[in-house]
Amino acid sequence: MVASKKNVYPFNTDTTGYQLDDADEIQAILEHARDSVLPFSGEYKASWLLNDFESPIWYTTKRGKGSIIDGKGVETDNITWNVTLPNGNNLCDDRYRILLDNIKKTSFLFRNGIITGKVIGNRRWHDVTGSLLVLAKFLVLYEDRYLPHKYGFNLLDQQGLNQFSINYSKGGITFALELPQRALLLFYQSAFNSECPLEVYSAIPNIDEELCKSIYLKLRETNLMRPLKSGEFKGALVFDLQRISSILNCDKESMSSERMRAFLRQFEIELKESELLVKYNIKSDYHGHRTPLLTDALNNPSNENSLVAITGHFEVLLFAHRHLPETSPNPCYLSINTARKAAMKYTKIDGRTPLLPIDIGLSYMNGAMKLVYKYGENLIDLYLEFLDKSYKPSKIKDINIEASIMRKNRLLFNRLSRLEKYRDLCIELNLSYPHTSTSKTKNKNTSEEYDLFSCLGDVMAASAILIAIMKPSRDDEIINLKRDCLYHELGGGYYLKLYLGKSNVGEAYEEVIKPIPYITAKSIELLQKLGNGIDIIMGTDTSDTLFYAPLSGLTNVGRVSKGVLNTKLDNLGDKLKIRLDEHKRRWYVRVHEMRKFFLILLFWHGRFNVLDAARDIAGHVDAEHIYRYVEANFPRTDLCAFEADFAIHCLSSQDRYDDFTHVDDSFEALRELVCKHFGVSSLEFIHQNEWEQYVRDLRNEDGFYLKPHSIQCETDDGQLVSFEISLIFGEAIYNAK
Structure with a gap:
């Protein structure tokens, strides 16, 4: 939301008194145009900033939510300004008021969309603000040269920007x-x-x-x-x-x-x-x-991307010069590209995170399915019955109310574990305790006795795996699932409603509904049962979150954070005894790895025929985005072979690609090139093995490559996406034609 402004500009944007159907929209357009050319002169207030601009900690909204209770932010996105500087002073000290004021105002204007012309999401805002704080520390490190306490960032020169970038390329913020x-x-x-x-x-x-x-x-x-x-x-x-x-x-x-x-x-x-x-x-x-x-x-x-990212963050400082000319660097005298070029030679080529090995991915998936399908229902029933009786002591008979909590819980668990409906479960999983210390339940050198708390965590981890691996999702997408995210069509399948992690405008995220398999739906139903059961017993209302469970004890419940979920995934990896590598390391899986695992295996199986389906499943707008995943995670030889095989398949079509609705006329140019090479007018006059090998050689020598892409248009029925695959000739072939 744009902050309030006083109308002090040479033209009037007030539409009061005019009979205009679109008056509000016109006024918004005029104000946006004004913000694009004139310095900001409004108040530094916005709906997303929940406390005062001058506060040492900003409490801001997150996904449109957040509040301040007893002076502390609840479900907020925070920025801490009182950081220590390299000379021992604090950024909030009076001496550095000018520097702090510049960072705060730049951060405010950036999130409000006044600097870039569009509202910024929390993640990018956090990243940019963090980079500005790092650059401020760098200036203080060379305080005699840049005098940041007097001029903020204004004296930052090209030499200093180059020096920072080179040091960063050698070893990140540490260097x-x-x-x-x-x-x-x-x-x-x-x-x-x-x-x-x-x-x-x-x-x-x-x-x-x-x-x-x-x-x-x-x-x-x-x-x-x-x-x-x-x-x-x-x-x-x-x-x-x-x-x-x-x-x-x-x-x-x-x-x-x-x-x-x-x-x-x-x-x-x-x-x-x-x-x-x-x-x-x-x-x-x-x-x-x-x-x-x-x-x-x-x-x-x-790596190259991290250097490009942090120097890109500094561009915000240059854009802010129009609004803060006294304390922001002048873009006429600084070049981000020059700094990047000076530092790029010290970086390493970007490498994607390694792909989850197939055997390990399948071990996680099989273990998760077994936990959910065979044990999940009974484990949650056992926990909810335990919680109900331990939370309401009046329901416990023959157990001394004055006994210690640990002893009461042990006696209650022993009693429940002997019930016929839970006896087999406790024997099969070797459930011996309600909740014990980590050292006792996770010692790889002792006999394996497990507790209810850890097994409940395993069910939650297994559910996250089955959601992520069957319906590719990002960390934020899973953690922020609502409890009513599951839909079932009578006589049809199951669907998952979620907010896409990256398709956002500011704090507004795109909501989509995607089909999911039964086992994923079963996982979600278990989590719904767990959360609803806790709410009934404890008299709470946590219906806005799916992942709600015991955190540090069976009765200490709360929302599951990304860190807590990762810990539960680690515990499950140990329970499943995932194989070790040559350095005695275990692959503890993460949500984003499972997302990639599914998409890459899907392409491996279906090649270009499933590329558009993979795009839709992953929530991408363009098939090209998915193909970048493929290019980054397949060996070059395999990728060249896939593309050559697809091109050969198209050229082999007797009806001139009528069966290939996703290819364009560029394949006809390849057919002509092959015929010209062999001096014939048709492929029918060449032995098939010969021209196929020629096409493969062409691809291996980068004579051509394939480029999938999506074309979008709006129709009366909504958005229509057309999927195409183009053949692009390499420079040498193109020039020779």
């Missing part, structure tokens, strides 16, 4: 803010009471192994290191990240980034034996497949 350099200076000074030599400093991120050991031997006697109190590496000395971040004037999250942990691990001698960048403590049985090798984490630069 952009020079955290390894600052940490090394601290360690060397603390260990040897002298300045760090230039040759050591210049070697970052790789520090000499003997020097690392010497520094460790000195620092282990200081308060910069501490012993781990639990976990696989209990007793090992590691850096006290809280203390070091306090000394270096950065947040603990920055010290915990993958690149920074890899740099610090060189000095944590007792953990260096592992070839992986292992975490201090993990809740799962094994480290996940995303755990990188230490050498990779230490030396991998940023």
Whole structure:
């Protein structure tokens, strides 16, 4: 929503008194035109900003919802402004009021759509605002040069933007803010009471192994290191990240980034034996497949896309110059493209996240189906009966009301588990407790006894898998499902209603209804039963969310967040004993991986015949978007073979592609090219194996490639999407024609 404005412009946009049918629309168009050319001079107030503009924390709406209760945001999207700067000051200090004011106003205008001309969604707004805060820290790091406390971003020059971009390309925000350099200076000074030599400093991120050991031997006697109190590496000395971040004037999250942990691990001698960048403590049985090798984490630069993204965020600063000319950089003197070109050579080529191996994906899917179909109903019945009796003590007979909660729960569970309707379930799943500590239920070296709480989490994880793998979904789409998301047509199938995660305008998301298989519908029905049962017992109303379950105990219920769901997915991976890789890592699946898994397998099976169906299932507008998935996840040789086979199939049609409604006339040009190569007027005069091999060779040499695309148009019946496949000739072939 556009903030309110005072009408102080040289032209009048007021339509009062005029008899216009579209007066409101015309006024909105005029105001939009005004915002596009004139500086903003309105109040910094908007419906999405729930508290005062000057507050150190902004509480904002999320998907159109959110409120402030007792001074705290509830279901809100928050931005924290009181961050620590590299010199030890706080961004909210009076000294940096000008800098903070610029960031806040730029962020406000960006989300309101005044800078870009369109309303921005929360995710992009968060990303851009976060990047502006990082750039502010960079300016403070070189405060003598940029004087941000006086001029905000106004003195940022091309050299500085290039320097930031190059540092970022070498190691992300960690390197952009020079955290390894600052940490090394601290360690060397603390260990040897002298300045760090230039040759050591210049070697970052790789520090000499003997020097690392010497520094460790000195620092282990200081308060910069501490012993781990639990976990696989209990007793090992590691850096006290809280203390070091306090000394270096950065947040603990920055010290915990993958690149920074890899740099610090060189000095944590007792953990260096592992070839992986292992975490201090993990809740799962094994480290996940995303755990990188230490050498990779230490030396991998940023990828091209991340560099393009963060420098693109800085473009917002340049666009804001019209509204904030005194504190924003002048776009006449800065070039984002120049900074990108200077830094791009230090990046790595973008690589997609690895595709979920077929055997692992099927193991998850089969395990999930078994849990849902065979055990899901009984597990939820057992839990709801347990919750009803434990939440209402008057329903419990022969159990001492004064006994401890743990003892009462144990006695109640033992009684319920002996009932005939639950006896087989508890025996098959080895259910022995209502709820126990993680260490007791998830020790891979002991006999496997499980509790009701963890098994209920497994059902929830299994349901998420069957929703994601059978109806490809994004994390946000699943977490934000409503309880009434399931539809069933009498005599027909099941349908899922959801809001697409990316097809949004601001906080308004497109709602779609997609067909789903029965097992997915069964999973949703279980979650509906669980949530409705909890509401009845506890007298609550959580009907706006599907994923509602016990969180840290059987009676401590709440909305399931993305983090909680991921933990439950990890637990299920351990229960299913998903195979380990060569580095003893287990593939703990995530929602976005299952989405890709389904779409890639669908294309593998049906090739171009199912591409448009995959587009519709995935919620994409254009088939080209799905094909990018395919191109990024198939080996080049396979992709070339698929495209060559499709082209050959089209050319082989005796009725000149009448059966191929999704191809265009470009295939006729390929037919002519093949005939010309062999000096004939028709393919019938060439041995089929010869011309087919020629087409395959053409594709392998990039003589042509296929480009699927969708054409949209509006009709009386709604939106119509036409799917086409075009054949594009390579430059060499095109020039030779």
